[in-house]
Amino acid sequence: MAAHALTLRQRVRLPLPWLSLAALLAAVVILPVIVLAATAAQGSEGLWSHVGRHVLPQASLNTLWLLLGVGIVVGVIGTGCAWLVSAYEFPGRRWLSWALLLPLAVPTYVVAYAYLDLLHPLGPVQSLVRDLLGYDSPRQFRLPDIRSLAGCIGLLGLVLYPYVYATVRAMFATQAASVLESARSLGAGPVAVFTRVALPLARPAIAVGMSLALLETLNDIGASQFLGIQTLTVSVYTTWVTRSDLAGAAQIALSMLVLVVLLVVLERYSRRRQRYASSARSRPLPPARLRGGKAWLATALVSLPVLLGFVAPFAFLAWESWKRMGAHGIPAAVLDATWNTFTIAVIATGVTVAAGLLLAWSLRLAQYRGTGERFAAVTLRVGSLGYALPGTVLAIGLLTPMAWFDAGVARVAGAIGLDSGMVLMASGGALVLAYTLRFLAITAGGIDAGFGRVPVSMDHAAGSLGHTPGAILRRVHWPLLRPALAGGALLVFVDTMKELPATLLLRPMNFETLATWLYADAARGAYEDGAMAALLIVLVGLLPVILLARTRRGAVVEVPA
Amino acid sequence: MRVSALIKWPFLASLALAAVPALAADEVNLYTTREPGLIQPLLDSFSRDTGIKVNTVFVADGLLERVRAEGGRSPADVLMTVDSGNLLDLVGNGLTQGIESATLESVVPAHLRGADGSWFTLSLRDRVLYAHKDLELDSFNYEDLADPKWKGKVCIRSGQHPYNISLIAAMIAHDGVEATENWLRGVKANLARKAAGGDRDVARDILAGICDLGLANAYYVGRMKNEPAGSEQRRWGDAIKVIRPHFAYGSEGGTHVNISGAAVARHAPNRGNAVRLLEYLVGDQAQSLYAKANYEYPVKAGVELDPVVASFGALKVDPLPMTEIARFRKQASELVDRVGFDN
Numbered sequence: 001m002a003a004h005a006l007t008l009r010q011r012v013r014l015p016l017p018w019l020s021l022a023a024l025l026a027a028v029v030i031l032p033v034i035v036l037a038a039t040a041a042q043g044s045e046g047l048w049s050h051v052g053r054h055v056l057p058q059a060s061l062n063t064l065w066l067l068l069g070v071g072i073v074v075g076v077i078g079t080g081c082a083w084l085v086s087a088y089e090f091p092g093r094r095w096l097s098w099a100l101l102l103p104l105a106v107p108t109y110v111v112a113y114a115y116l117d118l119l120h121p122l123g124p125v126q127s128l129v130r131d132l133l134g135y136d137s138p139r140q141f142r143l144p145d146i147r148s149l150a151g152c153i154g155l156l157g158l159v160l161y162p163y164v165y166a167t168v169r170a171m172f173a174t175q176a177a178s179v180l181e182s183a184r185s186l187g188a189g190p191v192a193v194f195t196r197v198a199l200p201l202a203r204p205a206i207a208v209g210m211s212l213a214l215l216e217t218l219n220d221i222g223a224s225q226f227l228g229i230q231t232l233t234v235s236v237y238t239t240w241v242t243r244s245d246l247a248g249a250a251q252i253a254l255s256m257l258v259l260v261v262l263l264v265v266l267e268r269y270s271r272r273r274q275r276y277a278s279s280a281r282s283r284p285l286p287p288a289r290l291r292g293g294k295a296w297l298a299t300a301l302v303s304l305p306v307l308l309g310f311v312a313p314f315a316f317l318a319w320e321s322w323k324r325m326g327a328h329g330i331p332a333a334v335l336d337a338t339w340n341t342f343t344i345a346v347i348a349t350g351v352t353v354a355a356g357l358l359l360a361w362s363l364r365l366a367q368y369r370g371t372g373e374r375f376a377a378v379t380l381r382v383g384s385l386g387y388a389l390p391g392t393v394l395a396i397g398l399l400t401p402m403a404w405f406d407a408g409v410a411r412v413a414g415a416i417g418l419d420s421g422m423v424l425m426a427s428g429g430a431l432v433l434a435y436t437l438r439f440l441a442i443t444a445g446g447i448d449a450g451f452g453r454v455p456v457s458m459d460h461a462a463g464s465l466g467h468t469p470g471a472i473l474r475r476v477h478w479p480l481l482r483p484a485l486a487g488g489a490l491l492v493f494v495d496t497m498k499e500l501p502a503t504l505l506l507r508p509m510n511f512e513t514l515a516t517w518l519y520a521d522a523a524r525g526a527y528e529d530g531a532m533a534a535l536l537i538v539l540v541g542l543l544p545v546i547l548l549a550r551t552r553r554g555a556v557v558e559v560p561a
Numbered sequence: 562m563r564v565s566a567l568i569k570w571p572f573l574a575s576l577a578l579a580a581v582p583a584l585a586a587d588e589v590n591l592y593t594t595r596e597p598g599l600i601q602p603l604l605d606s607f608s609r610d611t612g613i614k615v616n617t618v619f620v621a622d623g624l625l626e627r628v629r630a631e632g633g634r635s636p637a638d639v640l641m642t643v644d645s646g647n648l649l650d651l652v653g654n655g656l657t658q659g660i661e662s663a664t665l666e667s668v669v670p671a672h673l674r675g676a677d678g679s680w681f682t683l684s685l686r687d688r689v690l691y692a693h694k695d696l697e698l699d700s701f702n703y704e705d706l707a708d709p710k711w712k713g714k715v716c717i718r719s720g721q722h723p724y725n726i727s728l729i730a731a732m733i734a735h736d737g738v739e740a741t742e743n744w745l746r747g748v749k750a751n752l753a754r755k756a757a758g759g760d761r762d763v764a765r766d767i768l769a770g771i772c773d774l775g776l777a778n779a780y781y782v783g784r785m786k787n788e789p790a791g792s793e794q795r796r797w798g799d800a801i802k803v804i805r806p807h808f809a810y811g812s813e814g815g816t817h818v819n820i821s822g823a824a825v826a827r828h829a830p831n832r833g834n835a836v837r838l839l840e841y842l843v844g845d846q847a848q849s850l851y852a853k854a855n856y857e858y859p860v861k862a863g864v865e866l867d868p869v870v871a872s873f874g875a876l877k878v879d880p881l882p883m884t885e886i887a888r889f890r891k892q893a894s895e896l897v898d899r900v901g902f903d904n
Contacts, residue, residue: 054898062904116758121769122793139770147755228719228757230903238721241622242894244650396623399630410634425631505627509590509618509636512597520596520619 019372019379022362025355026382029437032397033257033385036250043247051239051248059235065149066156066224066231067214073157074213077305078164079206083198086172087180087190089287090298096306097169098549103309104162105541107498107515109222110534111159112152114313116226117320119146152227156217158309163216164209166548171205172198177285184288211264218260219390221501232256233390246396253393260388314538320531330532334517338536341513344428345496345540348435352492353485355436356443359383364451364477365469368459380444387441391501394438398506402430430506435496442495443488450484451477490544497541514540588614589834593641594624595821600641603850607841613834628656633828638835641823643686644723645883646730646890648822652679657824660836668843668861672882673820682820682883683842684851685858687876688728689816690804691763691782692774702809703732703817706776707747715751716763716775720902721894724760724778727819729896730889734881735808738892745900756903761785761797768800778819779803779873783856786869803873815879821857 084090085097103111117123121138135141145151183197224231232252240249290298363376386394402424409423424430454477462472500515507516514537521530593600597619604615616636620627624642628635628651640657642648651657652675659677666674673682690701706715718725732741749756753772760777764785767773785798807814823842825835841847848859856867858876897903 050895050898054895054901058901058904120765121771122765137770142770145754145771147757225719226757228755228903237622238894242721242723242726243891244625244646245891246626392622396626399623399626403630403632406634407632425627426636504621505623507618509616511618516619519621520598 018358018362018365019376022359022376022379022383025358025440026379028401028433029383029386029440031401032389032394032437033254035400036254036393036397039247040250040254041247043245043251051235051252055235055239056232056252059230059232062149062229063218063231063233066153066229067217069149069153070156070160070217071210071214073153074161074164075206075210077157077161078209078213079168079199079202081161081302081305082165082168082172082202083194084298084302086169086285087193087198087287088298089289090295090302092299092303093287096299096302098546099306099310100165100302101162101545101549102306102542103159104494104548105538105545106159106310106313107222107500107537107541108156108159108216108220109226109500110317110518110537111155111309111313112223112226113530113534114316115151115155116146118312118316119143147227149229152224152229155223155227156220158305160213160216161305161309163212164206167205167209168202171202172285180285190288215260215387218256219388221390221392233392236390237392240392240396249393249396253390256390257385257388261385264388314535317531317535317538321535324532333512334514334532334536337512337514337517337533338540340511341497341515341537342540344431344435344513345493347428348432348439348496349489349493351432352436352439352496353443353489355383355440356445356447356488357485359440359444360447360451361473363448364456364459367456368463368469368472380448384441384444386437387439389438391434391438391499391503392505395434395502395505398430398434398437398502399425402433425506426508428508428511430508431503434502434506435492435499438499438502439492439495442491443485446484446488446491447481450481454480487548490548493544494541497537587612587834588616589831589838590636590638591615591617591641591838592624592628592637592639592826593617593619594621594647595619595641595643599855602854603842603847606846606850607838610846611837611841613837615838625650625654625656628826629654635826635828636830637826638829638831639823639838640826641683641821643819643821644727645682645820645822646723646727646887648680648820648824649884649887651824656827658827658829658832660825660832660839662836662840664840665843670860672880673822673860675824680822680824681839681843682822682860683839684821684848684855684860685818685876685878686724686821687779687805687816687818687858687878688724688776689779689782689873690774690806691767691777691801692804693767694800694802696773696802698774698804701804701806703728703776703806704736704744704809705806706774707744707751709747709751711751711774713751713753714773715748716753716766716772717748717756718758718760718762718777719756720745720897724819725776726890726893726897727886728776728817729893730886731817731879731881732808733889733892733896734885736810738896740810741893742896742900745896745902749900749902761794764797764801768797776806779805779858779870780856782873783867783869787856787867805873805876807877808879813880815877815881817879818858818876820860820883 081100085093085100119125121142126138126143129143130136130138130141133141146155179201180193180197183193188196218231219233220231221233221237225234225237233256236249236252236256239245239252289295359380363373363380366372366376389397406423406425424433458476459472462476463469467475497513498515500519503513503516504519507513512520514533518530518533518537521533591604597617600617604617607613608615624640624647628637628640631637640648640651642651657679659675659679661678665678665681669681673685674680690706692698692701705711720726720729729741729745732744736744754766758766761781763772763775763777764781767775782798782801782803785794788795788798805816807816823839825832825839829835843861845861845864848861848864851857852859852864852866852870856870858866858870
């Protein structure tokens with residue numbers, strides 16, 4: 001039997017151990033989806049017709065407008081800024097080119113809290129406007145309310161554009177130089193170079209960055225709910241919480257998942273024939289120097305997203321925290337929460353990187369062996385599905401499988417006379433698992449794309465020199481993969497730190513993170529007390545963002561799903 | 562190897578983090594949807610007086626799903642929520658157990674607890690009218706909020722928020738579905754801004770001139786008006802006055818209240834301590850903290866109120882049983898969707 005299996009393996013050279021591990025991982029990812037599907041199937045038809053008639057039409061419309069709006073905002077800001085800092089030289093370009101990533105450290109719910117205060121009729125901005133216009137009461141003059149679809153689009157766009165900026169800038173920095181220089185030397189004007197060469201060239205990068213930003217938008221609960229926008233995700237939440245109808249919520253969530261998968265498939269299909277590989281050695285594009293007014297205009301344009309997406313909310317939070325600290329000092333609970341946040345994010349990041357490497361490596365190995373490639377590719381896609389699920393939905397879907405796991409462990413422990421209690425559910429393990437499943441797409445996609453840059457022929461060359469696959473991974477890929485690994489790790493770290501809904505549901509007793517602490521304050525309507533937690537989230541998040549800006553100048557965000 | 566790391570880590574961590582509190586003797590494990598800031602003083606004083614340590618997890622939503630999934634091994638002793646609907650859901654799903662306690666039965670009026678001891682009210686939270694302080698208005702019925710004369714003058718949080726759902730469910734019980742639907746449409750037409758934000762935003766937006774009146778819970782006013790003079794919140798609080806509305810068609814009239822309450826979990830490993838905690842929470846000291854620190858209305862009669870809350874006058878509670886409100890909760894939520902209240 002064993003001998004037979006061995007010969008079979010030798011014959012087809014299937015990388016079985018790796019593939020099985022990867023498949024196991026993918027199965028864990030798909031588990032919450034299956035649980036959700038089972039829950040959805042129990043739903044009453046009456047509810048489905050209610051949701052279909054009174055909830056879905058408006059929620060779908062709102063979601064569509066939101067996605068469209070955010071897509072345009074992040075596309076324009078991200079691509080425009082990436083182009084300006086790549087193609088031109090102007091005052092402040094060097095530091096602006098990394099400062100543009102800073103809004104990544106600001107969670108959507110934090111930017112919403114900050115701007116509601118900043119732009120409220122009683123806040124500093126409108127007070128100043130009233131002073132300038134000579135009104136003395138907000139009853140006489142007010143700007144439009146930020147709690148609107150347009151407000152939500154603007155705020156989400158301001159903190160999500162870095163996804164597009166990072167990918168597009170990386171594309172311009174590594175691949176564009178020769179083509180763009182040819183265009184310039186053939187006499188194309190700056191507008192023509194941008195619209196006819198740079199833009200088509202950047203299209204896959206824009207698509208990748210946008211799909212990340214749009215998935216964040218689709219799954220956002222913090223900002224949308226806070227600003228009163230009834231999106232599909234908010235409806236999932238309402239159906240579950242207010243009507244205690246998990247089945248109905250699961251139905252909406254699954255329809256959303258189908259939608260996301262369709263969109264991703266469509267996006268991949270639309271560029272199946274395009275090849276963007278370049279044989280030219282990659283080198284940065286030499287920027288053209290702008291002079292006078294144009295140069296300062298470029299500085300102003302590129303500074304704007306940094307000012308609005310980062311500096312303004314950050315300064316506001318810092319000011320509010322300063323006021324609170326003066327009155328109450330730093331609560332010890334906030335320091336505990338900071339430590340918890342940091343620790344759990346580090347652990348989750350490590351596990352997510354390892355899991356991503358497993359998925360991507362088994363695909364690479366299958367390509368190298370020339371067999372099982374399709375299976376491995378599907379495994380990778382399935383493993384990346386978690387990113388398309390709202391955190392709350394993933395967390396609910398995980399509850400049941402984790403309870404099974406704990407029951408199994410308890411049975412084993414009981415057999416040897418131990419009381420294991422709740423192993424996963426009562427430990428940070430549940431959180432780590434949830435974060436891993438949620439953000440696996442980031443590392444798996446990034447590492448897979450990293451492998452993609454090295455032709456498989458190089459593996460074969462190394463193999464023919466007598467290297468084992470393990471040695472190929474270590475000696476050929478590892479040095480080349482490090483930027484992708486680092487970039488993925490940093491993104492996962494930031495995302496984990498900001499994550500709220502799954503953290504709220506799955507954390508152990510006496511365990512607060514900065515996000516849950518902030519939420520607890522917001523829950524009783526005291527967001528100004530949460531300013532300190534919000535500030536700390538941004539500060540802790542800055543660290544990886546600055547590192548991210550230094551590694552390969554942000555060329556690290558890769559295709560999800 | 563990597564998958565094993567994925568499984569091994571939680572194992573180790575659980576030994577360090579979880580197993581200890583779950584097994585230790587003089588402890589009680591509390592799962593709560595209440596904001597930790599509000600109950601922490603109560604729990605600290607319980608621990609000081611009894612020597613029993615309270616481990617808490619603040620679960621905003623999904624308390625029910627979590628306890629249900631944890632099943633027989635759940636470490637939860639006490640389940641605490643801020644909405645009668647959520648509490649009765651826990652009872653309805655068999656996640657609580659009935660307890661007998663002379664203390665609890667004598668303090669908590671019969672219509673504010675489960676007959677079998679499966680749940681108990683700890684404090685009352687009346688849903689009142691915040692009105693601009695200069696508005697000439699002395700009495701108000703909930704039904705009046707739909708009056709076209711308030712067009713563009715009303716602020717309220719999301720219709721799907723449990724506080725509003727509970728009120729709407731009570732209105733269905735009093736006035737019927739059709740009248741309630743018309744009422745909701747009327748209120749929607751009167752809104753000055755999106756139905757969003759929190760209860761205190763009503764006061765804040767009244768100060769900002771966005772609206773003149775709105776519904777919100779009373780205890781927020783206690784908190785705002787007790788802030789130091791000149792502070793932001795104090796200015797919000799000082800911009801409004803509070804009127805306790807009644808239901809126009811309710812048989813006896815009365816103000817709608819929601820409750821904060823608690824139950825002993827079905828599989829509570831520290832059942833004795835759980836009962837002690839509940840009894841403590843309806844005692845004089847804790848009830849006084851509910852009234853003075855949280856500005857809620859104590860469930861125990863005769864406990865002294867905070868002066869700000871006392872200034873609203875006596876609270877006449879709508880006598881509709883909590884179970885009746887819970888019965889119409891789902892219908893209320895569907896009505897909110899149907900009239901597009903939050904859109």
